[in-house]
Amino acid sequence: GIQVEQSPPDLILQEGANSTLRCNFSDSVNNLQWFHQNPWGQLINLFYIPSGTKQNGRLSATTVATERYSLLYISSSQTTDSGVYFCAVVDNYGQNFVFGPGTRLSVLP
Amino acid sequence: DSGVTQTPKHLITATGQRVTLRCSPRSGDLSVYWYQQSLDQGLQFLIQYYNGEERAKGNILERFSAQQFPDLHSELNLSSLELGDSALYFCASSVRTSARNEQFFGPGTRLTVL
Numbered sequence: 001g002i003q004v005e006q007s008p009p010d011l012i013l014q015e016g017a018n019s020t021l022r023c024n025f026s027d028s029v030n031n032l033q034w035f036h037q038n039p040w041g042q043l044i045n046l047f048y049i050p051s052g053t054k055q056n057g058r059l060s061a062t063t064v065a066t067e068r069y070s071l072l073y074i075s076s077s078q079t080t081d082s083g084v085y086f087c088a089v090v091d092n093y094g095q096n097f098v099f100g101p102g103t104r105l106s107v108l109p
Numbered sequence: 110d111s112g113v114t115q116t117p118k119h120l121i122t123a124t125g126q127r128v129t130l131r132c133s134p135r136s137g138d139l140s141v142y143w144y145q146q147s148l149d150q151g152l153q154f155l156i157q158y159y160n161g162e163e164r165a166k167g168n169i170l171e172r173f174s175a176q177q178f179p180d181l182h183s184e185l186n187l188s189s190l191e192l193g194d195s196a197l198y199f200c201a202s203s204v205r206t207s208a209r210n211e212q213f214f215g216p217g218t219r220l221t222v223l
Contacts, residue, residue: 030209041197041217045111048211086152090209095165096142096154097212 002027002091004100012106013077021072021103023087031090032063034072037102038083046072046085077107112136113215115200121221127188130218134181134202140164141183142203142212143175147196158183159206190222 003026013019023032034046047054047061049070054061058077063070074081084104088097112135122128134141143155145168154167158177169175172190177183187194197217203210 030207031211033211035214041219043199043214043217045211045213050209088152095157095206096167097144097152098154099152101151 002029002089002094002098004087004089004098006085006087006100006103008103009101010104010106012108015077015079015107015109017077017107018073018075019077019105021074021085021087021105023070023072023089023100025068025070025087025089025091027068027091029065029089029091031097032070033088033097034061034070035086035088036081036083037086043086074105077105079107079109081105082107111213111215113200113202113213115198115215115218117218118216119219119221121223122190123223124190124192126190126222127186128190128220130185130187130198130200130220132183132185132200132202132215134183134200135213138202138204138213139181140203140206140210141177141181142201143169143183143185144199144201144214145196146199146217147193152199155185157206164206187220192222195220195222 051065084102087100114133155169157165200215201212
């Protein structure tokens with residue numbers, strides 16, 4: 001099945017810094033979503049982005065499907081951005097998400 | 110708020126017991142998915158239902174079963190519980206069954222088996 005890798009595994013930032021999180025996948029995808037899991041465990045949809053670029057406030061994402069990667073940009077980070085960021089994909093043969101291992105982000109005040 | 114609701118939020122039970130987790134999808138969504146998040150296995154797909162019919166199965170144990178009712182809510186039944194079943198269980202929904210549809214996740218049910 002499809003393999004999903006995320007980097008870096010851990011990231012510590014000072015409030016106000018920018019960061020880039022990466023998701024690599026091993027096969028073509030029909031669906032790619034980015035999620036933020038907050039410290040209370042809730043999974044929050046950030047982007048539905050099987051291809052192209054989207055922006056939502058301080059967050060933006062780009063997926064280059066032909067090169068099998070996606071990037072999540074966080075600008076002017078805030079302490080509330082802390083948590084784990086997951087990339088999840090559905091390959092061309094599947095119906096369900098395969099999740100990456102996540103990037104754990106800690107934003108310090 | 111994704112519009113997907115899950116009850117209960119927390120559940121504490123003993124080994125060997127049976128529990129039922131409930132999920133109501135977003136209004137208009139016909140597909141429901143169940144996922145398990147455990148410390149050692151990460152987030153894994155369990156099972157998908159579409160308009161009452163099972164559509165896809167993942168790493169779901171034989172001790173677990175699910176169904177989707179005519180009003181589209183879904184229940185995940187976990188029986189003969191073991192310590193290793195302790196995890197966060199998420200339900201997600203999407204409009205249709207296509208893998209291209211965006212999935213929206215509920216707040217999860219945290220199950221603790223003692």
